[in-house]
Amino acid sequence: MSSVTTMASTISDVVDDGDSLYLAGFTHLIPFAAGHEIIRTGYDDLELIRATPDLVYDQLIASGCVSKVTFSWAGNPGVGSLRAFRRAIEDGVPNPIETEEYTHYGMVAALHAGAADLPFMPVRTFAGSDLVDQSDAIRTVSSPYGDDEIPVVPPIKPDVAIVSAQRSDEDGNAHLWGIPGEQKEAALAAETVICCVEELCSTETIRSDPNRTLFTADAVDHVVEVPYGAHPSYAQGYYDRDNAAYLEWEEVSKDHEDTQAWLDEWVYGVADRREYVEKLGAERLLDLEVDSKYATAIDMGDY
């Protein structure tokens, strides 16, 4: 059972230095608001885990709060590389970071093992790849049914997962539509879960469509309502992906000082997400607006 709180109090209450964090999302519903609050709160020894470190991880790394990144694809989707991530690895700027590397499937299979309390998950990937040699985590098991060996991954259980959905009730029963990525598995694998939503809704709304529920209050410890919390990522049906911002980051992040200046302006320079959105301005918000297109209704029946 969870409680509805503000982002600032939730982050400072929940996230301790030394924790492993999973900010979930595959392109969709990436919790930028939470990431920025983590930067403002100030840490220096966080392990960030995530299949697809995105701009938000680049920003966290640039701010100096990260000591390790566990990942499977660290890039700016459709644009290029993550330059702060690379600077940390290639040049130790602002600090060296350790890395642990999976493939996408290896990563989500490991989260599944964490969520389902399995000692390992078998995957038909890694064989023939040098990734095996770089990781003690990836091992093999002989099938007892006469097949050859199959690679396995161990469970990943982050200390904290920050997951998102378009709407949830105050308990954290959450409806998500569009691309779910690994939000569910991250929520179920983590010790403590913060759920960020575009809007709170009634439990009746959730109960009207239980098949839409991606994870239930069981998995959630804190609910934070944070409109536009995913910008420049997007919330399906609420606002568009700000692709221009992803392209801009490629320029901003080329240089460490420019990156710091960006953080000063857009993260340290605002108190919270509301100020960030005000700073974005109405014109940008209007550009990201999307016309409505409702799903065809389904009848659950009044049993």
Add this chain to the structure above:
Amino acid sequence: MSSVTTMASTISDVVDDGDSLYLAGFTHLIPFAAGHEIIRTGYDDLELIRATPDLVYDQLIASGCVSKVTFSWAGNPGVGSLRAFRRAIEDGVPNPIETEEYTHYGMVAALHAGAADLPFMPVRTFAGSDLVDQSDAIRTVSSPYGDDEIPVVPPIKPDVAIVSAQRSDEDGNAHLWGIPGEQKEAALAAETVICCVEELCSTETIRSDPNRTLFTADAVDHVVEVPYGAHPSYAQGYYDRDNAAYLEWEEVSKDHEDTQAWLDEWVYGVADRREYVEKLGAERLLDLEVDSKYATAIDMGDY
């Protein structure tokens, strides 16, 4: 890619004697229409697989077309045992059947392994149970991460799966709501898949809500539109479960001759599902009607 066909032609085209069949569903959307067509078509060496053999498997067994049942719980839900199933095992009437036994989780994990092409799936069940001794299928694997041994199940890949949904397009992209059971895993694990739907819908309806899609045309070979195809099971939002019929079966099935008489009347005595529904009569259908209760709309956005 699939084609829309009639139940009779589909069953006779697809199901061969000696095949293993999975008629999917957990209480919800059980394909009785397909089961009755299998009885009418006439076989004598089918392997029936399913977590929850229901009345439809009892009827198939009573008709003499079954040589083996692989299952995890063989009962009349909320009522009692499956009496034809028991007669076959305890007394060899109408013919002896072989059995292979799992637990629910073991069964769906085995289907998952079949669907995902894994050589096995680990499960934290079976340890300490005598079920292990009765099955060569359940084995153990040592975790390479220092844990103890964990039981594993092999993949189950039925020759034919008959799955159901409330609606699909002509290609077999299917929307299901309510209890999904193991419909998805069965559809993905089987070699050939027949999808039974209450109604065909446009692809636009499917595309309006892609998160509602339980399985796609990829998995489906034949689509059959068969209203009331699940009776006396139910289709959420379409009609209620006919609990009276489940209670009646407890009486009918006590005696092999009574069971045969029932099959003569309700299966052999009708040409197809339409005649069965006509025979049920309007009053029964009205009793099973359910008032509408629509899910709260979601906006996918017109991107």
Add this chain to the structure above:
Amino acid sequence: MEYTDTELMVTAAAEQLEDDDSVLVGIGVPNLACNLAKRNHASNLEMIYESGTIGSNPSSLPLSVGDPVLASGAVGIESMLNGFSYYLQGGRIDVGFLGGAQVDKYGNINSTVIGDYDDPAVRLPGSGGACEIASNAHRTIIISPLEERRFPEEADFVTSPGYLDAETERADLGLRGGPDAVITDKAIMGFDADGEMIVERLHPGVTEDDVQAATGWEIQFADDVERTREPTDEELRLIHEELDPDGVYLD
């Protein structure tokens, strides 16, 4: 007010539940017990069914664990695979209810066969999810009438592990929890440190001899065996007027 054995089992089972428990609910007595607890001392009880419905709030009594009334108005619905993987195996179920044809001295349960597996006298339905409930719930509550044939010293077949042979540790086999209570129509039993069943409460009017006569081994009695609390008038009213107005399970 008069009450039946079943009603006493319902109120006794309800007492085993704590507020905020996640319960994997079965049909019959467990369903009534959960709904009773939810209306009294455990308003935050989360009811999950084997069919995958989570937070079900049924407006009428379901016949099976997969009735549509459990899906309509639930807070979530999982596939069997996800339900068993994430809720049971993942450790999110506090309490599971179990029944069976035989319950033995160490809480092992048989719901598979009476007699020989390969040539059974009675072929029972099988495990279903019982083996995983017994293996993965944090605690299990067994519900069964107390009869000698139902409580043999050793079950013909162990479908769902209890405390095994009382020597093997459940944890060594990777098993979570274990049987916590046995609710019968004559007494309520718990388990001692070795995992052997022990009578803790006798129902009103029942003697130790009555219990021993209905048990297939020399059963232990706690030093301070107490009397089971009788259902209150309010509990009986709730059960009859609200939970099972049609008397599906109580007549």
Add this chain to the structure above:
Amino acid sequence: MEYTDTELMVTAAAEQLEDDDSVLVGIGVPNLACNLAKRNHASNLEMIYESGTIGSNPSSLPLSVGDPVLASGAVGIESMLNGFSYYLQGGRIDVGFLGGAQVDKYGNINSTVIGDYDDPAVRLPGSGGACEIASNAHRTIIISPLEERRFPEEADFVTSPGYLDAETERADLGLRGGPDAVITDKAIMGFDADGEMIVERLHPGVTEDDVQAATGWEIQFADDVERTREPTDEELRLIHEELDPDGVYLD
């Protein structure tokens, strides 16, 4: 009509696709190639993205594989876990597209590091889903400009297995399929029976010497090397007017 290298790569990649193929689509050339094929010879092509969208029918070009335009109007959307488990590993993907910083003689691809893994000259994004695409798709198509630094005899790091060392059998490691074609800006290569890359078509105006000069090993040429077909006017019109009207990938 005039055309660019990229346009030729798009039409050449489109030709590799067959009707009814399920394709795991990447951004850029693969996306344009799939959409072109779908409008021409492969109207039943099923486009699946790594983000889990199935049967996407984007009304505009996505910047990433997870853009909302790929979700809205898809026939289905899977979680990453299900997408990789059931579509890729389950064997439902006929064709996967791959790129990378290095492609070696046997079609092994590096998208991890240039230089030493522990002290890299360039840290690349990593596998993402590339290793599983290379391992599980029934055939893969590699897209890359042909440059000596991009086509070394041996990759600095094998992220995604091709034909390995040409001695180990892919099937012995449990790997499905393998690289089928390499589409570059100078030529199209296939693989011989041993799994070694072999030039099969030269683009118009390109010589064998041009190809050899841009390759890090002595590359084989087929006996009957042909010329790559030029894009037709209709293909170029489709690409420019319908598929990439804003010139996102083609300018």
